[in-house]
Amino acid sequence: MKKLIACRMQEGTSVSTHVVKMKGYIDQMNKLGYPMQDEMAADFIFNSLPSSCDQFVMNFNLNGWVKTVLEIHGLLKTAEMNGQSKTNQVLMVRSGGVTKPKPKRRVNNSKGKKKVSVAAKPATNNNKQVAKPKPPPPEERQCFECNKMGH
Template sequence: MLLTMDLEIKRNLTHLGAYDMLKELKAMFSKQAEQELLQTVREFHTCKQEEGQSVSTHLLKMKGYIDNLERLGQPVGQNLVVSLILVSLNKDFDSFVQNYNMHGMGKTVNELHAMLKPHEDTLPKKDANPALHAIRA
């Protein structure tokens, strides 16, 4: 264990046995893990798809939060994850979300992603530069 540690931490723990070393490490980093958990939950619950951001990019960001929560020992149920993703989508997906909720589809995140991607392709493209569109007209 000592070979994988930072030099400063290693100095403080070399005199301890494996069990005591684990207890000390847990005490040292548990507060940091609590803060990281709080920050991850906050960001996950407030994450919104940005205007012009692809649904794939947004879902990858959301999956990152899910993975981080699992790593911190706080796995999130599939239904809650799907609901949080649906709520986080921008207004272009309102009809999709309404249809999804009406039919109670109960999909996994990957299945939801597979459904959202083709729907995104049907959305009208928004001009990145509206001034250019006006000049063309």
């Protein structure tokens, strides 16, 4: 009985191996004349599991299942395999966040004047402003009506 109570599973070891060892202890108790019901055997196994199996034990108890040791063994093996795949998924997550485009800011002049958009500024080339082409002086312009120059 002392072996059964003192047997504690180490974190990171195989659940399958531990449950088979605990099943051996339970069978030994049955041969010595101390038979255990399935509920009592399940409690002994669950109490020997590490804290990483607490979620499984809580789900098992909340569902009110009464299972044999072999059925519990199968459930724990499945839970162990699912737990390992979740760990691998966590390791595949990349660090860093999603960069969102910055919204266009609007500058608000005082005294209720027209809002000027930052995006509406003239294009720059290497932090130098690009000059807009100037219209020619009046002497060099062509008249819209008569198509003559200079008036």
